[in-house]
């Protein structure tokens with residue numbers, strides 16, 4: 001297989017670089033050419049290093065001791081450069097190895113290449129009695145080695161301490177990218193590194209390496225993909241030899257050599273193991289506040305996506321990292337976390353948001369998206385914007401988000417991969433964390449006045465690069481390929497030049513060094529922070545060394561593989577990380593604060609909680625108000641109902657009263673009629689007497705007193721007719737059967753008057769009886785009404801009803817009293833009538849005596865009437881002529897006088913009042929006192 005990438009002219013001291021991109025720096029080449037020598041890798045500093053057959057029996061050869069079976073790598077001849085060799089040795093040995101593997105690896109047989117002996121022999125003089133991996137582990141601790149992890153993960157108490165980070169980056173190493181450093185807080189791990197270095201002051205080379213080496217924070221691993229043909233015996237695949245235990249890959253070809261890395265994974269190693277070695281610790285560090293970057297680099301089809309994403313049965317780095325992230329959160333109750341994730345791809349040098357795109361990854365699938373640009377600020381470094389970030393709360397949710405992005409990622413079938421990634425894909429997980437205030441959760445901290453600590457923000461970038469490839473047949477693939485190759489070339493260039501930015505101690509020297517072309521591609525721009533040392537870095541390079549079925553393919557693979565191996569070596573040599581734990585941002589202000597969602601959310605939660613409390617209070621007040629209103633409404637309703645019932649009762653009473661009143665009016669009319677009858681009958685009787693007198697007078701022609709007499713006569717006629725009518729009407733109303741006799745009685749002159757009086761008397765008595773009955777009926781109805789009211793009053797309106805009943809009682813009592821008074825009045829009038837009748841009888845007898853009549857019809861008629869106690873009748877003596885007339889006149893005069901006296905007497909007694917025209921009427925107080933008095937006016941007799 002051939003590569004389209006330009007081949008740089010290779011220095012003689014480097015490993016084969018036939019297929020490498022044209023890297024610009026010869027110095028880099030030298031550096032790169034100094035591939036890990038067996039000697040340099042010989043000193044294990046971790047359990048796994050120890051497994052690489054640490055032995056005190058090995059001599060420390062200054063140069064590698066390649067096996068005779070392998071071609072002597074040119075790199076070996078250059079490893080004699082002390083500084084380079086030392087640095088490489090220290091950095092590689094400082095890489096972590098999983099503690100669990102220690103036993104297993106210790107039991108492994110020595111490397112067939114015999115490189116362990118030379119490496120370990122190189123360590124032996126320094127500490128012949130102590131396993132070299134332990135020695136180096138102490139001397140060059142790194143954020144990614146076991147010592148660090150042991151402290152940070154084993155227990156919460158250790159996690160809580162900042163001293164747990166025995167990071168090896170010396171202060172000098174910071175200078176390489178100090179201008180971009182996120183960290184302004186503790187330099188704990190630097191100090192510790194210095195301390196660690198000083199413990200080995202006796203070994204100047206080691207001390208130097210510990211100072212210069214930020215590479216303790218950079219892991220470079222190589223993974224060999226199984227051959228598609230099924231030949232997995234990768235130990236000796238043609239000219240290649242892979243030794244996972246010693247992290248060695250040897251090539252026996254013309255550009256061959258020995259390549260040492262932090263980890264070499266054979267075809268037998270699964271994704272779990274790969275993750276454990278390349279990313280597990282880094283993920284932990286990210287959770288503790290460091291930035292971390294893991295990326296996979298390699299030729300197309302060599303297993304980058306397989307390693308990063310994995311499969312359902314063999315999850316890759318990304319899903320395993322997610323699992324660990326949430327495990328860490330669970331294990332760390334002392335802090336609270338907020339995770340947000342973004343997912344972008346760089347396709348044809350354009351950035352696309354995979355979380356905002358529709359799935360399918362086709363052209364135009366991101367139509368409508370704002371162009372995503374890269375920006376840089378002091379706090380965040382280089383970042384893409386605008387980019388969708390999703391907050392995730394569970395591994396499942398996070399995996400789902402990433403799976404959605406994967407769906408949107410552009411893939412296509414290529415010569416080497418049926419589903420080749422055509423873009424660089426970057427998953428970025430931002431971890432915000434804050435220490436919980438003991439005993440307080442949520443809003444309680446505010447209430448207690450204790451503020452929690454600041455928020456720490458760190459980022460984990462998981463990058464699956466597109467694979468380098470030769471020109472494809474289709475134009476589209478060629479375009480994609482050219483962009484991919486260009487960006488990968490820029491990446492290689494930047495990494496190569498990184499060594500130029502370091503002084504002899506490995507410190508970055510931006511002024512003197514060459515320009516770093518980060519801006520030449522979006523990929524390098526995005527990786528700028530990681531490459532310049534602000535992040536812990538783990539690079540997984542994937543290769544395929546099988547023949548893949550054809551000599552051409554095998555050849556192509558070899559070239560590409562060697563390119564990849566060289567890239568890995570340069571990365572290991574040149575990238576220096578001095579990552580620091582991110583500072584804790586207090587408050588929500590400022591640039592840093594603006595992106596600290598945890599703080600913003602906390603503030604938002606507080607605000608919302610306050611709003612909630614206010615709302616709850618308002619709701620409570622409103623409820624109380626509503627209750628009051630409800631009570632008031634109920635009260636009002638009750639009042640209205642009571643009022644309504646009262647009105648009903650009043651109406652009933654009114655109706656009853658109206659009925660009573662009507663009846664009373666009717667009775668009054670009857671009474672008045674009776675009175676009129678009584679009075680008029682009295683007048684009539686007297687006038688009747690008088691009429692007879694008048695007729696007598698007429699006969700005696702006494703015109704002197706004619707006028708009044710005539711008037712009186714007229715009046716009598718009128719009154720008589722009135723009485724006749726009223727009496728008739730009243731009789732009809734009271735009892736129809738009684739009208740007959742009355743009508744009969746009303747015929748005739750004197751006889752008629754007397755009969756009428758008798759009829760009137762009967763009528764009055766009947767009326768009286770009728771009234772009594774009516775009064776009884778009224779009393780019954782009142783009792784019934786009272787019962788009805790009291791039953792209604794029992795439904796809750798007792799107070800009001802009482803008032804009604806009391807009023808009713810009063811009105812009924814008054815009514816009864818009125819009626820009683822009227823009855824008494826009526827009786828008194830009857831008495832009056834009786835007296836008048838008696839007077840009339842007397843007058844009639846006197847007349848009879850005076851006229852000498854013997855029939856006594858008038859007096860007899862009158863005698864038939866009830867006899868009131870009257871004065872004894874005057875003695876009448878018969879006479880003739882003028883004497884008789886004189887006697888009659890005298891008799892009439894006497895009678896008139898007697899009547900006048902009687903009236904006068906009553907006027908004096910105050911029983912009656914004399915009117916201005918001589919009329920008389922019953923005194924009011926007499927009425928009230930129920931004294932018998934005629935209600936109608938009595939015409940004066942004289």
Ligand SMILES: Nc1ncnc2c1ncn2[C@@H]1O[C@H](COP(=O)(O)OP(=O)(O)OP(=O)(O)O)[C@@H](O)[C@H]1O
Nearest residue numbers: 225226300301302303304305306417420421466467
């Ligand atoms: N270690 C491995 N074990 C088993 N199968 C593997 C391994 N590595 C890769 N493969 C298989 O090889 C094929 C190509 O792998 P993958 O797509 O991961 O390559 P790649 O490097 O991502 O390619 P590209 O750059 O074109 O995207 C896949 O079918 C994958 O399953």
